Amino acid sequence: MDIELPEVDESDKFEKRIGIVLTFFAALLAINDVGADRFGTDELLAHSEMVSAYQWYSGKGIKEDMVEGRRDLLLMLVESGAIAPTHVEAVRKTTETLNVDIERYKKEKQEILKGSSAVGEANWVQEVDGKLGQVIGAKQWETQSRVLNLAGDKFDAATLFLQLCLVMGALSLLLKAPKLKHFFFSMMVVFGSLGGVFSAWAFSIATTV
Numbered sequence: 064m065d066i067e068l069p070e071v072d073e074s075d076k077f078e079k080r081i082g083i084v085l086t087f088f089a090a091l092l093a094i095n096d097v098g099a100d101r102f103g104t105d106e107l108l109a110h111s112e113m114v115s116a117y118q119w120y121s122g123k124g125i126k127e128d129m130v131e132g133r134r135d136l137l138l139m140l141v142e143s144g145a146i147a148p149t150h151v152e153a154v155r156k157t158t159e160t161l162n163v164d165i166e167r168y169k170k171e172k173q174e175i176l177k178g179s180s181a182v183g184e185a186n187w188v189q190e191v192d193g194k195l196g197q198v199i200g201a202k203q204w205e206t207q208s209r210v211l212n213l214a215g216d217k218f219d220a221a222t223l224f225l226q227l228c229l230v231m232g233a234l235s236l237l238l239k240a241p242k243l244k245h246f247f248f249s250m251m252v253v254f255g256s257l258g259g260v261f262s263a264w265a266f267s268i269a270t271t272v
Contacts, residue, residue, distance in 0.1 A: 077244065077245075077248075078236060080248075081232060081235050081236055081244075081248055081251075082236070084232065084248075084251065084252065084255070085229065085232035085233075085236070085251065087255075088225055088228045088229060088232070088251070088255040088258070088259075089229060091225060091255070091258065091259055091262065092222065092225040092226065092228075092229065092258070094262070095218060095221045095222060095225060095258070095262040095265075096222065098218060098262070098265065098266055098269065099215065099218035099219070099221075099222065099265070102211055102214055102215065102218070102265075102269040103211075103215055103218075105207075105211055105269075105272075106208055106211035106212055106214075106215055109204050109207040109208040109211060109272075110204075110208045112199070112204045113201055113204035113205045113207075113208050116175060116176075116199070116200065116201035116204055117201045119175050119201075120172055120175045120176050120201055123168050123171050123172045123175060124168075124172060126168055127165055127168035127169065127172065130161050130164050130165050130168065131161075131165055133161055134158050134161040134162065134165065137154050137157060137158050137161075138158055140154070141154055141155070167188055170182075170186050170188045170189075171188050171189045173186065174186060174187065174188060174189045174198050174200070175189060175198060175200060175201060176200055176201050176202060177200040177202055177203070178198055178199050178200025178202070178203045179195070179196040179197060179198040179199075179200075180196075180203075181200060181202075181203070184196060206272075207272045210268060210269070210271060210272050211269060211272060213268055214265045214266075214268040214269035215265075217261050217262075217264045217265035217268060218261075218262065218265040220258075220261040221258045221259075221260075221261035221262035221264075221265055222258070223258075224254045224255070224257040224258035224261060225254070225255060225258035225259075225262070227254040227258075228251050228252075228254035228255035228258055229251075231247045231248075231250040231251035231254055232247070232248070232251040232255075234247040235247035235248040235251060
């Protein structure tokens with residue numbers, strides 16, 4: 064007795080293939096969105112820290128200018144003879160103290176600008192939570208923000224291509240004409256592959272910071 068096996072419709076097989084590929088790219092889109100959200104938050108944090116660091120740097124600069132102004136005024140008074148001879152030595156000691164303060168402000172500014180790791184342990188003068196060598200510089204935050212912004216652009220491109228991929232896949236499933244089904248399936252694979260490349264590129268950039 065011969066057993067007849069049910070014929071497998073080629074269109075059904077192709078639609079199953081479309082569904083599997085579509086599911087894969089949908090999962091890839093979800094992963095891409097998670098990465099974009101996470102590193103997008105990191106970018107906002109880095110930008111906020113950068114702004115705070117530059118404000119801190121500016122504040123130190125203002126203090127340095129004020130101390131320099133006091134020192135220069137005292138030196139000018141000494142040179143002009145406006146200070147009594149009996150007080151000149153005391154004024155000179157004051158200017159020496161002011162010079163020390165100015166040098167400290169200069170070092171603090173450099174550490175705030177470049178970061179503790181960049182200026183070296185010998186130039187650590189700024190404490191963070193009671194510890195030296197903990198300062199992340201404004202330029203370091205700026206670099207991190209710029210890198211994460213670049214990664215964000217790649218994540219956005221990946222999202223665009225992957226969403227287009229899903230649209231192409233849906234059209235491929237809905238349409239009945241074989242040529243159109245194959246055309247939109249091919250477009251789905253192309254857009255999905257581009258999305259995957261941009262997503263991988265974005266992750267590779269974001270994980271460098």
